[in-house]
Amino acid sequence: MGNMTMDKNQQKRAAGALLAVLALALFAGLPAYALEAQQHQQTLERIDRAINILDTDLSAEYTIEKRDPRGSSSTTVAAVFRRDRTEQFLVLILEPAVDKGRGYLKSGDNIWLYDPADRTFTFTSARDRFQNSSIRTSDFERSNFAGNYRVVGTDSEQLGRFDTRVLELEATTDRAAFPQVKLWVSDDDLVRKREDYSLSGQLLRTTAIPSYQRVRDRMVPAQMVIVDHLVHRTVEGRRVYERTTVTVRNPSLARVSDAIYTRDYLERVTR
Amino acid sequence: MVAYLALRNLLLQRKRYALMAAAVLLGFALVTLLTASARGAMDTVQTKAARYFSGHVSITGFLEGRQQIEQPGPVVQQLVNSDLPYRTVAPRTVYYRQDSRLFFGGQSIRQRRLVGADFDLERQELGTLDFSAGGIDRMQGEEGEHGVLISEVAANLLGAQLGDDVQLFLTTDDGQPNTATLVVHGIFRETGIFGYVTYMRSADLKRLLQRPPDAATDIAVYVRPGTDIPAAAGAVRRRLDTDFRVFPPVLRRGEFSSVVDRSVEEETLAVVSVDAQLAEIRDLVDAFLMVSNFVVALFMIIVMFGILNTYRVLLHQRTREIGTMRALGMSRGGVKLVFLLEAAALAVIASLIGFLLGAVITFLVGLIDFGTGPAVAMFTERGRLQFTIRVQAVAVNLGLMVAAVLFAAWGPAHRASRLDPVEALRKNT
Numbered sequence: 001m002g003n004m005t006m007d008k009n010q011q012k013r014a015a016g017a018l019l020a021v022l023a024l025a026l027f028a029g030l031p032a033y034a035l036e037a038q039q040h041q042q043t044l045e046r047i048d049r050a051i052n053i054l055d056t057d058l059s060a061e062y063t064i065e066k067r068d069p070r071g072s073s074s075t076t077v078a079a080v081f082r083r084d085r086t087e088q089f090l091v092l093i094l095e096p097a098v099d100k101g102r103g104y105l106k107s108g109d110n111i112w113l114y115d116p117a118d119r120t121f122t123f124t125s126a127r128d129r130f131q132n133s134s135i136r137t138s139d140f141e142r143s144n145f146a147g148n149y150r151v152v153g154t155d156s157e158q159l160g161r162f163d164t165r166v167l168e169l170e171a172t173t174d175r176a177a178f179p180q181v182k183l184w185v186s187d188d189d190l191v192r193k194r195e196d197y198s199l200s201g202q203l204l205r206t207t208a209i210p211s212y213q214r215v216r217d218r219m220v221p222a223q224m225v226i227v228d229h230l231v232h233r234t235v236e237g238r239r240v241y242e243r244t245t246v247t248v249r250n251p252s253l254a255r256v257s258d259a260i261y262t263r264d265y266l267e268r269v270t271r
Numbered sequence: 272m273v274a275y276l277a278l279r280n281l282l283l284q285r286k287r288y289a290l291m292a293a294a295v296l297l298g299f300a301l302v303t304l305l306t307a308s309a310r311g312a313m314d315t316v317q318t319k320a321a322r323y324f325s326g327h328v329s330i331t332g333f334l335e336g337r338q339q340i341e342q343p344g345p346v347v348q349q350l351v352n353s354d355l356p357y358r359t360v361a362p363r364t365v366y367y368r369q370d371s372r373l374f375f376g377g378q379s380i381r382q383r384r385l386v387g388a389d390f391d392l393e394r395q396e397l398g399t400l401d402f403s404a405g406g407i408d409r410m411q412g413e414e415g416e417h418g419v420l421i422s423e424v425a426a427n428l429l430g431a432q433l434g435d436d437v438q439l440f441l442t443t444d445d446g447q448p449n450t451a452t453l454v455v456h457g458i459f460r461e462t463g464i465f466g467y468v469t470y471m472r473s474a475d476l477k478r479l480l481q482r483p484p485d486a487a488t489d490i491a492v493y494v495r496p497g498t499d500i501p502a503a504a505g506a507v508r509r510r511l512d513t514d515f516r517v518f519p520p521v522l523r524r525g526e527f528s529s530v531v532d533r534s535v536e537e538e539t540l541a542v543v544s545v546d547a548q549l550a551e552i553r554d555l556v557d558a559f560l561m562v563s564n565f566v567v568a569l570f571m572i573i574v575m576f577g578i579l580n581t582y583r584v585l586l587h588q589r590t591r592e593i594g595t596m597r598a599l600g601m602s603r604g605g606v607k608l609v610f611l612l613e614a615a616a617l618a619v620i621a622s623l624i625g626f627l628l629g630a631v632i633t634f635l636v637g638l639i640d641f642g643t644g645p646a647v648a649m650f651t652e653r654g655r656l657q658f659t660i661r662v663q664a665v666a667v668n669l670g671l672m673v674a675a676v677l678f679a680a681w682g683p684a685h686r687a688s689r690l691d692p693v694e695a696l697r698k699n700t
Contacts, residue, residue: 069377199449233377
């Protein structure tokens with residue numbers, strides 16, 4: 001009977017000790033977890049800062065070459081104006097001739113699509129395909145990884161000549177264009193590769209940004225290759241995907257007129 | 272006696288009546304063809320539209336801008352326990368946004384509508400789809416999981432065949448993109464506005480949209496053949512009005528936005544008949560019917576004038592016969608009745624033969640394959656015009672034809688009854 005009482009006391013002590021260790025681990029781990037989350041947040045903010053241009057405008061000529069899995073290709077040339085500070089952009093199609101004058105204008109929370117054929121503006125979504133290519137309208141928007149995502153996993157990987165951190169992101173708001181994103185970020189906080197996934201976890205597209213160009217003190221992508229994983233076909237046992245190559249030419253950080261980011265401008269420029 | 276005389280005279284005078292009979296016969300055959308084809312076309316459109324718009328009567332729920340019925344079970348139960356002339360009542364989940372796409376073989380096609388259906392409940396209704404490959408059986412039970420029925424237009428554009436895995440892209444209510452790999456279990460022939468639709472299991476669609484498993488967007492009510500659909504919609508609405516919040520009646524699709532406030536703070540149901548959805552198409556069919564009725568009316572007027580003139584001649588030729596009848600004691604009314612009965616018998620017999628001729632013509636026209644062009648396909652089933660011959664319509668047409676003939680014969684018959692028997696017997700003709 002005495003032995004039994006001793007056993008119970010021992011059990012109580014052991015349980016108490018275990019609880020103490022757990023509490024210690026919890027209290028020690030929480031700050032570590034919070035610190036890690038904070039670090040991840042800072043990483044995302046650095047990535048946004050590296051991509052966004054907040055003090056002036058960015059204007060450039062984008063050449064978008066789309067090659068579908070059946071082998072046919074098309075080229076679109078567009079003038080792009082971005083003002084990240086006010087979250088505005090204007091994309092004006094220059095080529096092909098049939099689409100010349102079409103424009104995408106982001107003003108406030110709305111993205112307008114202008115059709116010069118019937119001179120009408122219609123709403124479009126940030127998630128819509130740009131000119132039926134693999135590019136989404138959201139790709140022209142200001143980057144906001146820090147505001148729209150949280151890091152749920154990290155890794156490191158050698159990507160060609162780059163040592164990269166791999167960040168697995170999960171959307172925290174409905175504004176995010178994709179619910180899950182994976183980023184490969186080089187030491188200079190530039191995104192070198194990106195994978196976008198659907199809610200079900202299916203890979204939708206892969207974007208590779210092999211080269212950036214320096215414009216004054218800022219880095220602007222020189223070329224991007226986007227592989228659309230939804231548009232594919234099997235040729236001789238091999239999957240061939242739709243591939244879109246975006247070449248950014250003549251980038252400029254010169255400030256442009258406020259009038260550029262208006263519906264009036266789109267209407268005037270096509271007359 | 273008068274009826275016997277009338278029928279005997281009709282037989283004896285058959286050569287004189289032949290032309291009139293032919294006119295009535297052709298007229299009735301034309302009427303039969305026009306009304307049967309217009310009614311058949313409308314029935315075909317209604318059948319297709321009922322599949323597309325969630326039943327002959329569709330019930331849709333709205334709450335704070337969302338289109339959703341959180342608990343469709345009690346609504347379904349309410350209808351099933353009623354004495355409404357329904358055939359099928361089934362909850363559906365319909366994806367109304369226009370951004371869904373099917374991907375296959377390097378191609379993609381935007382779908383106007385994704386319909387998530389319960390294939391066990393809607394077996395009878397969706398079984399009427401014209402499948403060129405596969406069928407609805409494959410969508411039932413566990414085999415139907417992750418299955419999809421696509422239109423032939425979509426299949427041809429994608430190059431997809433039965434058993435192929437296609438990718439479906441859509442966005443959730445929160446705007447997040449989602450995808451699924453679905454197996455093609457059926458390819459159906461459907462073009463026009465009802466063509467760009469994809470049918471899949473309701474459970475699969477709700478999972479993709481991250482909606483509650485019990486929820487639905489619509490409840491499809493299919494009524495029994497011959498039911499007055501707008502009246503049924505009214506009855507459904509009144510029935511639901513006792514236990515649920517229901518919007519005022521929506522009589523035309525164009526009124527929807529003015530009647531239905533999507534932002535209501537308490538779930539409210541909208542009841543819309545397929546006729547309201549098809550108001551524009553119904554207007555088209557009604558216009559066709561109006562034109563055909565005008566043609567028929569014109570034809571009847573010609574027939575009436577023909578009968579009037581023929582009867583005048585006939586009476587002139589049969590003056591002595593009238594005199595004999597009168598001399599033998601037949602009253603003026605009796606003489607008039609004989610001639611009117613002759614005309615009525617002529618109209619009935621010629622109309623019935625005309626009806627049979629019209630039925631044969633509709634059967635033959637029904638054998639012609641008009642193809643699957645978008646304009647034609649809306650009104651045809653499997654490329655062929657469908658004809659609906661309703662007893663009620665035939666009776667009305669017959670009544671009108673007899674009335675027209677009697678109206679035309681009335682004047683000459685009246686004049687015949689006024690003839691003096693002695694004068695009539697003196698006539699040489």
